[in-house]
Amino acid sequence: MQVQQTVDILKADLPTLFEKDISYHIYTKDVFFQDPVNKFKGKINYRIIFWTLRFHGQLFFTEIYFDLHDVSQTTPDTIVATWTVRGTLRVPWKARIFFNGYSTYKLDPEGLIYQHIDTWDRDPGEILQQFLGKGEDVTPG
Template sequence: MAPSPAAGLSLTRSSSGHLSPAAAGSVLQPVSGSHVSQQRRRRRFAAGVVRAAPDAPPAVRAAVSAVTELLRVLSPSKKPRDAAQEDKALDPPPCDSVEDVLAVLQDDYRRAYFLTGDFTPGIYTEDCLFEDPTIKFRGLSRYSQNLDLLVPFFDSPSLELENIEKGLRVETRFVKATWKLRTYLRLPWRPLIAIRGNTTYDLNEDYKVVRHSESWDVSALEAIGQIFVSAPEQRKDS
């Protein structure tokens, strides 16, 4: 979920949508990026509102609305961050190659950024497009707010990076990561979210991410449906 793989739980202040895997003819090249220094992002909490993709099936739109209202009601209050602590966050050195971006993303995955909210904003453009099978929106600040709202609901989360590669599609350079996510949600019935998917990071000429799009191994409706099923029942199929 670049949005956030938490089964369509991405919360933003406006619109929504989906991500697409690499197009036919894309060339993928395994790369081992050098380890880059870890950086913590600046985050500002703001309650978000989910909007399903305009072309999403009615059932998906209804489910997204239901989840939005549920999380709005249950969302815990968040204490303001210490200003001095936030000022310690520094902009990362500019990336001069696809390998540089890949290395930064490897570090973000080591910190399970989908589930911790600890990612490197400096590699994204401010108007980056974020997509998954249920939502679509633009804006780095919206993505940051979305993670801030979702993270408190994750319980015993894990994010396994299975593969990360660079590629070229026509004239667009990109990085593609394949991952496996598993987390319980802090809801009364403690549902289990288990998704395998991939995220494609399209880069511009300055090696900044302009599109962060996810695809999952389950449909949007199946992913959202996991939220409404208690963990014991889900374990049978996981």
């Protein structure tokens, strides 16, 4: 698979990951995933994490967005995506969540993604603290 095709698929999939499923044919069956709160291996688990994101996004938020800023090939076997997650929690005080991050995807010789590592700009506990505050205090204005 051509790297540019994988980049294009990520560009199409990521902005709507809270709304609809992503394309799984660009990942190996034993894809490894890690973010600050999860770590697992296998495409079935990878599918579950994206289902969980959609489910919790719809259940706990009145609105939630995955703003994709860039997806680019940084080395022959690496793609990096930069993004922001933002949303409004389904609570009376309309708490907001906002954090930036980047995803590093490693490619095997066939061009399939075998590793996906997410890095966030703050600790998970700090993100959870946003749920307790007023929405207008979270995002830069």
